[in-house]
Amino acid sequence: MSLFLLFISAFLVNNIVLMRFLGLCPFFGVSSKIETAIGMGMSVIFVMTLSTIITWFLYRYILIPFDLIYLRTVVFILVIASLVQFLELFFKKQIPGLYSALGIFLPLITTNCAILGVAFLNIDSDFGLISSIVFAISSALGFLLALVLIAGIRERLENAPIPDALKGLPISFITAALMALAFLGFSGFMGLSL
Numbered sequence: 001m002s003l004f005l006l007f008i009s010a011f012l013v014n015n016i017v018l019m020r021f022l023g024l025c026p027f028f029g030v031s032s033k034i035e036t037a038i039g040m041g042m043s044v045i046f047v048m049t050l051s052t053i054i055t056w057f058l059y060r061y062i063l064i065p066f067d068l069i070y071l072r073t074v075v076f077i078l079v080i081a082s083l084v085q086f087l088e089l090f091f092k093k094q095i096p097g098l099y100s101a102l103g104i105f106l107p108l109i110t111t112n113c114a115i116l117g118v119a120f121l122n123i124d125s126d127f128g129l130i131s132s133i134v135f136a137i138s139s140a141l142g143f144l145l146a147l148v149l150i151a152g153i154r155e156r157l158e159n160a161p162i163p164d165a166l167k168g169l170p171i172s173f174i175t176a177a178l179m180a181l182a183f184l185g186f187s188g189f190m191g192l193s194l
Helices: 003-013 024-029 034-063 069-094 096-105 107-111 113-124 129-157 169-191
Strands: none
Touching (some): 034 113
16 A cells, blocks of 8 residues: 555445544544644644654564563553653643643543554554655644544534533534534545554
């Protein structure tokens, strides 16, 4: 598969949130405002890309040669946690407004199953380093796209005449389901799937 097709496939066709249903906690938790959605999306791009590079090398050059494959989950989570800790310290020092807006969801990037899922998908799909990086960046951009789309819709829904029983998360779940159906339309796009 060419890198362009891999990019389109991970970005739209197999969107990590709307098609694979990974990373739903920050998807619903941080998507009430576009600013925080963009901040979370950029954080995920940084962590997902760097963790993919690091875990790819660790898996290929340490875990496989020393027959420690059974430790990959622990090793991958340690790498992701270290990167998130670095990011949290950076935001606390340099961008305190975004740090407080993201709140508990910033350290929860450590347990964001989308980031760990992309690391596992890269290994399980036997991607090379460049393909893994392209897949990670496009998956993270797909995450950002889904996050910004739902944030924009949720901001508009705040002023909409919605029945009280559907306000808040119920209408967000319905919106996300409709978005997933819309993204399902990309599945026939050039016959792409992973």
